[in-house]
Amino acid sequence: MEEKLMGKLASEPLNFESFFSEKALQMKASEIRELLKLVETSDVISLAGGLPAPETFPVEIIKKIAQEVLTEHADKALQYGTTKGFTPLRLALAKWMEKRYGIPMSKVEIMMVAGSQQALDLIGRVFINPGDVVVVEAPTYLAALNAFKYYEPEFVSIPMDHDGMRIDFLEEKLEELKREGKRVKFVYTVSTFQNPMGVTMSLDRRKRLIELAREYDFLIVEDSPYSELRYSGEPIPPIKHFDDEGRVIYLGTFSKILAPGFRLGWVSAHPHFIRKMEIAKQAVDLCANTLAQVIAWKYVEAGYLDEHIPKIIEFYKPRRDAMLEALEEFMPEGVEWTKPDGGMFVWVTLPEGIDTKLMMEKAVAKGVAYVPGEAFFAHRDVKNTLRLNFTYVPEDTIREGVKRLAEVIEEEIKALKK
Amino acid sequence: MEEKLMGKLASEPLNFESFFSEKALQMKASEIRELLKLVETSDVISLAGGLPAPETFPVEIIKKIAQEVLTEHADKALQYGTTKGFTPLRLALAKWMEKRYGIPMSKVEIMMVAGSQQALDLIGRVFINPGDVVVVEAPTYLAALNAFKYYEPEFVSIPMDHDGMRIDFLEEKLEELKREGKRVKFVYTVSTFQNPMGVTMSLDRRKRLIELAREYDFLIVEDSPYSELRYSGEPIPPIKHFDDEGRVIYLGTFSKILAPGFRLGWVSAHPHFIRKMEIAKQAVDLCANTLAQVIAWKYVEAGYLDEHIPKIIEFYKPRRDAMLEALEEFMPEGVEWTKPDGGMFVWVTLPEGIDTKLMMEKAVAKGVAYVPGEAFFAHRDVKNTLRLNFTYVPEDTIREGVKRLAEVIEEEIKALKK
Numbered sequence: 121m122e123e124k125l126m127g128k129l130a131s132e133p134l135n136f137e138s139f140f141s142e143k144a145l146q147m148k149a150s151e152i153r154e155l156l157k158l159v160e161t162s163d164v165i166s167l168a169g170g171l172p173a174p175e176t177f178p179v180e181i182i183k184k185i186a187q188e189v190l191t192e193h194a195d196k197a198l199q200y201g202t203t204k205g206f207t208p209l210r211l212a213l214a215k216w217m218e219k220r221y222g223i224p225m226s227k228v229e230i231m232m233v234a235g236s237q238q239a240l241d242l243i244g245r246v247f248i249n250p251g252d253v254v255v256v257e258a259p260t261y262l263a264a265l266n267a268f269k270y271y272e273p274e275f276v277s278i279p280m281d282h283d284g285m286r287i288d289f290l291e292e293k294l295e296e297l298k299r300e301g302k303r304v305k306f307v308y309t310v311s312t313f314q315n316p317m318g319v320t321m322s323l324d325r326r327k328r329l330i331e332l333a334r335e336y337d338f339l340i341v342e343d344s345p346y347s348e349l350r351y352s353g354e355p356i357p358p359i360k361h362f363d364d365e366g367r368v369i370y371l372g373t374f375s376k377i378l379a380p381g382f383r384l385g386w387v388s389a390h391p392h393f394i395r396k397m398e399i400a401k402q403a404v405d406l407c408a409n410t411l412a413q414v415i416a417w418k419y420v421e422a423g424y425l426d427e428h429i430p431k432i433i434e435f436y437k438p439r440r441d442a443m444l445e446a447l448e449e450f451m452p453e454g455v456e457w458t459k460p461d462g463g464m465f466v467w468v469t470l471p472e473g474i475d476t477k478l479m480m481e482k483a484v485a486k487g488v489a490y491v492p493g494e495a496f497f498a499h500r501d502v503k504n505t506l507r508l509n510f511t512y513v514p515e516d517t518i519r520e521g522v523k524r525l526a527e528v529i530e531e532e533i534k535a536l537k538k
Numbered sequence: 539m540e541e542k543l544m545g546k547l548a549s550e551p552l553n554f555e556s557f558f559s560e561k562a563l564q565m566k567a568s569e570i571r572e573l574l575k576l577v578e579t580s581d582v583i584s585l586a587g588g589l590p591a592p593e594t595f596p597v598e599i600i601k602k603i604a605q606e607v608l609t610e611h612a613d614k615a616l617q618y619g620t621t622k623g624f625t626p627l628r629l630a631l632a633k634w635m636e637k638r639y640g641i642p643m644s645k646v647e648i649m650m651v652a653g654s655q656q657a658l659d660l661i662g663r664v665f666i667n668p669g670d671v672v673v674v675e676a677p678t679y680l681a682a683l684n685a686f687k688y689y690e691p692e693f694v695s696i697p698m699d700h701d702g703m704r705i706d707f708l709e710e711k712l713e714e715l716k717r718e719g720k721r722v723k724f725v726y727t728v729s730t731f732q733n734p735m736g737v738t739m740s741l742d743r744r745k746r747l748i749e750l751a752r753e754y755d756f757l758i759v760e761d762s763p764y765s766e767l768r769y770s771g772e773p774i775p776p777i778k779h780f781d782d783e784g785r786v787i788y789l790g791t792f793s794k795i796l797a798p799g800f801r802l803g804w805v806s807a808h809p810h811f812i813r814k815m816e817i818a819k820q821a822v823d824l825c826a827n828t829l830a831q832v833i834a835w836k837y838v839e840a841g842y843l844d845e846h847i848p849k850i851i852e853f854y855k856p857r858r859d860a861m862l863e864a865l866e867e868f869m870p871e872g873v874e875w876t877k878p879d880g881g882m883f884v885w886v887t888l889p890e891g892i893d894t895k896l897m898m899e900k901a902v903a904k905g906v907a908y909v910p911g912e913a914f915f916a917h918r919d920v921k922n923t924l925r926l927n928f929t930y931v932p933e934d935t936i937r938e939g940v941k942r943l944a945e946v947i948e949e950e951i952k953a954l955k956k
Contacts, residue, residue, distance in 0.1 A: 134783050136810040139723065139757055141689070144664040147817045174613040182616070183608045190601045195592040198600070198797035234652055234801075234823040241822040245688075246562040266821045270663075271559070305557065339557055365552050379616035381828030383652075392554040399565045403684045404659040405652045409827045410799030 143270065150266070152491055155480060159489040165521035167508040168489040170315070170464065173439075176432045177379045178424065185418045189411070197414040201407040203398050205232025205386070209417035213372070213386055216420055222361050223370070229394040232408040233401070236345060236371040236385040240267035242397045242404070243341055243369065247305055248273045253297060255307040257285050259467070259496030259505070261315045261343065264308055273305070275498035282458065284321030285309055287328045294336045306339035306369075311359055313346035313463025316496045316507040320461060326359045333367045343371045345385075346463035348429050351437040353461035366390030374416055376464075377429060382412040436464075442515035443508065443522060450526035452533055464511045467493070474532045475503040482531070488524040561688065568684070570909055573898060577907040583939035585926040586907040588733070588882065591857075594850045594929075595797045596842065603836045607829070615832040619825040621816050623650025623804070627835035631790070631804055634838055640779050641788070647812040650826040651819070654763060654789040654803040658685035660815045660822070661759055661787065665723055666691045671715060673725040675703050677885070677914030677923070679733045679761065682726055691723070693916035700876065702739030703727055705746045712754045724757035724787075729777055731764040731881025734914045734925040738879060741774050748780045761789045763803075764881035766847050769855040771879035784808030792834055794882075795847060800830040854882075860933035861926065861940060868944035870951055882929045885911070892950045893921040900949070906942040 137145070152168075159166050189197050196206075204210065210230040217223045217230075233239045240263070248254065248271035256265065258277035265275070276297070278290045290307070297304060307329065311321045321329070333340050342359045360370040366389070373385035387397060401407075419425050443466055447457050454471040468490075470476065476492040483489060493505030508525075510518055555563070570586075577584050607615050614624075622628065627650065632643040651657045658681070666672065666689035674683065676695035683693070694715070696708045708725070715722060725747065729739045739747075751758050760777045778788040784807070791803035805815060819825075837843050861884055865875050872889040886908075888894065894910040901907060911923030926943075928936055 134785065134808070134810075136784075136808070138755075139665055139811075140814060141663070141665055141667045141670075144814055144818065147814065147821075149817050150820065171618060174617055177612060177616045179608055179612040179616070182612075183605060186604045186608065187601060190597055190604065194595060194597040194600075196799075198595045198597070198799040199592055200589060200793075200798045234827070237821075238823040245559070247557055247559055249559045252559075263821070263824070270821055337556075366554075367552065375618075379829075380618045381614075381616040383823065383825070383827040390552070390554070392552075393557075396558060396562055396565065399567050400562065402568065403565075403655075403681070403688055404822070405656045405801065406681070407801065409652070409801040409830055411797075411830065412827055 152262070152495055156489065159484060162484070164484055164487050164489050165513065165517055165524065166489045167510070167513070167518070167521045167525070168491045169509055169512050171509075171512045172376055172380060172464070173435065173511050176435050178428045181419065181424050181428065182379070182415065185415050185424075189414045189418060193414055197411045199410060201410040201413065203402045203407050204394070205230070205408055206410060206413040206417060209413050209420065210386075212417055212420040214388070216425070217372070217388060221358050223358070223388065227366070227390075228388045229391040231387045231394050231398055231401070232413055233385045233387060234405065234408050235375060235380070235383045236343060236373045237263055237267065239371045239385055239387045240264050240343070241270075242400050244268045244271040245400045246393075246396050247339070252305040253302050255290065255293070255304055256498050257309055257314065258498065259316050259493060259502070260308065260498065261310050262496050264343065265498055268308070276304070277498045280314070280317055280319060282319050284311065284314065284319055284325055285329070287325045287332070290329070291332060294332060298336065304336060304338040306341050307333070308341045308343065309359070310343045310345075312344055312356070313349060313460055315346070315463070316465050316491070316493065317467040318458045318460030318463050318465045320356060321359070323356050326356070327362055329359060330362045330367070334365065338367070340368045341371070342368050345371070345373045345376055348377050349433060349436060349464070350462040351433060351440050360388065366392070369393060377425060377432065378416060378419055382416065384408060384412050384416055436511055438515055439510045439518060442518045443510040446519045446522035450523045452526065452530045454533060455529060464509055466508045466510060468506050468508060470504045470506070470529060471533060471536060472504055473536050474529070476506040477503065479528060479532055483525060483528045486524045486528050488521045488528070490525065570680070570913055574907065577902060580902070582902055582905050582907050583931065583935055583942065584907045585928070585931070585936070585939045585943070586909045587927055587930050589930045590794055590798060590882070591853065591929050594853050596846045599837065599842050599846065600797070600833065603833050603842075607832045607836060611832055615829045617828060619828040619831065621820045621825050622812070623648070623826055624828065624831040624835060627831050627838065630835055630838040632806070634843070635790070635806060639776050641776070641806065645784070645808075646806045647809040649805045649812050649816055649819070650831055651803045651805060652823065652826050653793060653798070653801045654761060654791045655681055655685065657789045657803055657805045658682050658761070660818050662686045662689040663818045664811070664814050665757070670723040671720050673708065673711070673722055674916050675727055675732065676916065677734050677911060677920070678726065678916065679728050680914050682761065683916055686726070694722070695916045698732070698735055698737060700737050702729065702732065702737055702743055703747070705743045705750070708747070709750060712750060716754065722754060722756040724759050725751070726759045726761065727777070728761045728763075730762055730774070731767060731878055733764070733881070734883050734909070734911065735885040736876045736878030736881050736883045738774060739777070744774070744777045745780055747777060748785070751785045752783065756785075758786045759789070760786050763789070763791045763794055766795050767851060767854060767882070768880040769851060769858050778806065784810070787811060795843060795850065796834060796837055800834065802826060802830050802834055854929055856933055857928045857936060860936045861928040864937045864940035868941045870944065870948045872951055873947060882927055884926045884928060886924050886926060888922045888924070888947060889951060889954060890922055891954050892947070894924040895921065897946060897950055901943060901946045904942045904946050906939045906946070908943065
């Protein structure tokens with residue numbers, strides 16, 4: 121009798137939910153990923169992704185370096201590494217950043233991470249107490265919101281325009297927060313060719329942001345995955361370049377200048393901050409993958425990186441141009457978009473009243489996909505925007521995709537006016 | 539005047555500490571790593587590390603596969619991957635685990651992670667609320683304590699003997715906790731060739747542990763990085779093999795059967811648990827490194843893994859034997875140690891009253907290093923133990939190292955008796 125009862129109990133499934141932490145119960149899968157699942161299975165043109173084109177991966181160089189590294193440095197390349205990362209690579213990157221961006225090697229330390237995404241998580245872990253104010257751009261990089269959110273900050277959103285974050289609005293907000301007795305922990309910005317907007321923070325705003333950081337005593341997290349992908353206009357130094365005090369934590373990545381499959385990024389910051397992030401990283405994964413680090417070292421050190429960047433630019437520029445031309449040609453009146461000098465994305469704003477999340481189904485029916493803008497806003501309060509990617513599909517396809525999208529939007533605008 | 543003042547203020551260094559989160563302020567660097575820094579610079583024989591021998595890395599196989607993969611699959615191997623991992627690899631591992639361990643493919647899902655260390659962090663994130671009871675072995679894997687600690691569990695330590703965790707003590711403890719109205723979230727065990735002790739949980743205890751998990755409604759985290767490294771005795775199925783309900787979360791890794799530099803491990807668990815860990819992983823690093831995953835896929839799929847394991851065993855067995863022989867030959871009376879059938883470590887217990895952390899300096903002066911046992915105990919309440927590694931240095935060196943250590947211990951014992 122008791123045995124039978126046990127048998128019956130045993131056949132009941134586990135109460136899985138009862139084991140999860142409270143924070144885990146709140147974790148939700150990215151709705152965008154869910155949305156995009158329906159795209160993958162059809163012949164829809166996807167302008168939604170954020171993937172680099174595989175044609176830009178320096179496959180032959182990687183093959184060559186991989187052989188060299190596995191012949192000459194296998195002991196190191198296949199062994200555990202230090203948490204901070206492979207020293208020759210850290211050194212090569214520090215030199216490269218000094219030469220390229222005028223960030224003095226003597227003022228920073230570099231730690232290797234599993235893509236900048238890991239740096240975002242570590243920054244959350246090391247800096248955010250629940251309730252701390254974190255300033256983000258509106259819109260901002262969605263996975264940064266996702267990374268920070270776990271640590272329960274209070275997000276403050278600052279609007280953007282074609283010159284990046286509206287520093288004047290930031291200043292007002294800082295004053296307001298100060299009056300309320302609240303301190304900003306850090307401002308997070310994708311300073312150059314922002315994801316999702318494609319815009320770049322102007323030189324004046326960069327300088328002013330640093331001044332404000334000193335005045336109001338906050339840090340700046342400068343996430344810069346796209347800065348090397350410039351197709352037009354003049355380079356602007358990173359905010360980190362103007363940082364005398366060590367307030368800027370700069371994030372770089374190999375994802376767009378080598379290959380995302382390496383999952384390799386770096387943090388360049390004051391040694392005090394790096395030290396704490398290093399201790400945090402020890403607990404989460406011990407060290408970044410060593411083989412990738414040793415390959416990346418050769419890639420930077422032997423000059424392949426500098427040789428390869430122009431080729432990536434050459435490959436993407438026609439795609440950027442194709443997208444801007446198609447938007448110009450097909451988009452109905454009332455639609456606005458950014459004209460990025462670089463990066464991977466164009467940001468489209470539709471007339472108020474159109475909800476791009478609701479529009480998605482119609483777009484997919486017409487054979488085109490994009491990312492609805494809502495999820496890029498910390499407060500999810502903007503419904504009429506969307507992000508287009510121009511790096512993954514060829515020019516013809518971009519043109520056709522934009523054309524299809526324009527048709528959908530035109531119908532939406534008509535419906536609005538009824 | 540005001541400008542001068544500003545100048546003065548600016549030259550004061552940032553108050554770095556003021557930016558850290560409360561949890562970050564509590565993070566401390568591993569004292570062992572600090573201790574071991576003094577070892578690296580001298581000609582001390584280190585039996586302290588936990589590194590596999592680079593001679594066991596299948597360098598030629600990796601070279602060959604890397605070329606194949608970069609020739610045939612570069613698009614995939616260098617691109618972002620899904621968070622759960624490269625599907626062909628997940629499938630190959632599921633098949634391999636079914637064949638090797640009798641864990642039915644149909645009952646589990648597999649997610650790839652950046653080494654099992656990342657799995658430990660994700661488990662903390664997904665399961666531990668502050669104050670939740672987590673049962674650990676005493677001693678246990680130190681970096682697991684480190685990973686879980688961030689999530690603020692209440693650790694309950696269960697003593698070990700030569701057959702692994704004392705399940706009878708666990709049962710008593712479970713009763714006691716139940717009376718106090720406390721629930722155990724999970725039991726963490728390194729079930730086979732445990733780190734640091736080298737011992738293996740017996741078959742009977744494995745079965746009883748599963749019964750208790752059902753009876754007291756907790757999960758089991760079975761961390762199994764060493765199970766393939768068996769030099770003597772008969773294989774025992776993993777606890778996961780006896781798991782009908784999905785209570786066991788099994789962690790595997792390529793670190794000891796391919797190379798740690800890949801930073802590649804896996805979690806095999808009920809799809810419900812994997813789903814939540816997948817969402818958590820999305821926020822921390824998007825996905826595991828793809829190139830390593832595609833190489834690992836070929837390594838498993840083409841049978842290289844099964845071919846290579848016997849070679850690793852052949853390489854390590856003489857080292858294990860050399861260490862056990864040297865201990866037998868040189869250790870003074872009153873010293874005890876484990877006789878592992880596999881893995882990487884031997885655990886040494888000295889007479890009560892000797893503090894191995896304090897003894898470390900003398901050992902280094904004599905030219906040998908080990909890891910003091912204290913940090914492997916969640917409650918840091920045992921001072922007279924130490925861990926020795928036998929995989930990294932050759933037999934002669936192991937012998938000489940143990941001899942030197944025995945001399946130090948002999949002196950300590952003499953001093954005790956005074």
